[in-house]
Amino acid sequence: MVALESAYRDRYPDLLRVATAITGSAESGRDAVHDAFVDLIRARESYRRNGHLEAWAWAAVVNAARKQARRRGSLPLEEEALVRSSTNGEQDGRHGAVRAAIARLPERQRLALFLRYYADLDYASIAEALGIAPGTVAAALHAAHETLRQTLRGVEKND
């Protein structure tokens, strides 16, 4: 319980950021983090001591956020993000294109990207959080980077 509380308090801004990115809304992100830790407290007896507690917590937050996103019926980065990009002036094209590209990424690539950039998790932790092999994380991130770099290059050319 103490370790869970520490994970929550120490990492809350990052947990919220990832959950917000997945759900597309800060309010849904807060709900997702909240629900995830409620579930974690209840299930703490079943926590495997050989696993990393933080990765276990990340897995719960990612799952809760995906649930919230499904409940909202929205794709990540869609609603407020795209609306904001259309009123932002100079960077509209670049931001809008990247947002749209991220929204189109396969879910695994998108989740790996969020955990890497918004939580600064290493490959092993991302793998544990998503329940996939570290090699798969590397491949997913590589593919996501390629897609997004191409998008950025395309926008710069058009400018």
Next chain:
Amino acid sequence: MTERDRDLAVVLDEFFPRRNEERGDWDGVVADAGSRWPRVLALKPRRIALALAIFGVLVTLAVVPALAVSKGWWFLTYDGAVEPSGPVVVAINPRADDPWTLVAFLTNSLNGSTELCYSWTPSNEDVGGGAMGCGPSAAALGEPNLPDLGATFATTSGVAYGPATLDVATVEAALGDGSTVQARIVTAPKALGAPLRFYIARFPAEESVTKIIGRNSEGRVIGTITVPHWTKPPQDS
């Protein structure tokens, strides 16, 4: 290992900046975890006794008056008794240095509207608590996005507490000496049936509160309660 792409990191940072000021609501998480699962089973024996004692007090303070109305107990009926229209929700602060219990429920008022009833009770012997109070609430009426703050002041101690809608992220109490204290925020367990939070502001017993200020997650003031000429009642000697 594929490193973070610097250009991409800049763009992604702009999409969702890190909200360093947000600290979450661990007490609310613990309360929600306990509201649907017997959290008492996870407590240490010493705390089980404390929890049971608090629960007993709560039953007396909150549930018994409601039963009195519904069952017609002559010795406990009075005009102001209210009957919960949903679950009676309890949040317990497990911290040994500041144990308290919050109880809340929704009720149907005489004119048919939904009202929120709540009370806060400290476990410290030297601190008084507030009686159960009921009133209209934006959250209770299903308007979670309408900024709303309510306030109750325990009459014998330095505490102000009340409900706030979910868009209220932080609450501070301005005191008579010009200082401010940050209130603790507890998200009401979902079982309550109203999307809201409660705040509990503790301050020195000799001080008075002049204002309650609610802010959203971006720090913008979205609700204020001004307390005109509030003075602490004289203590019994």
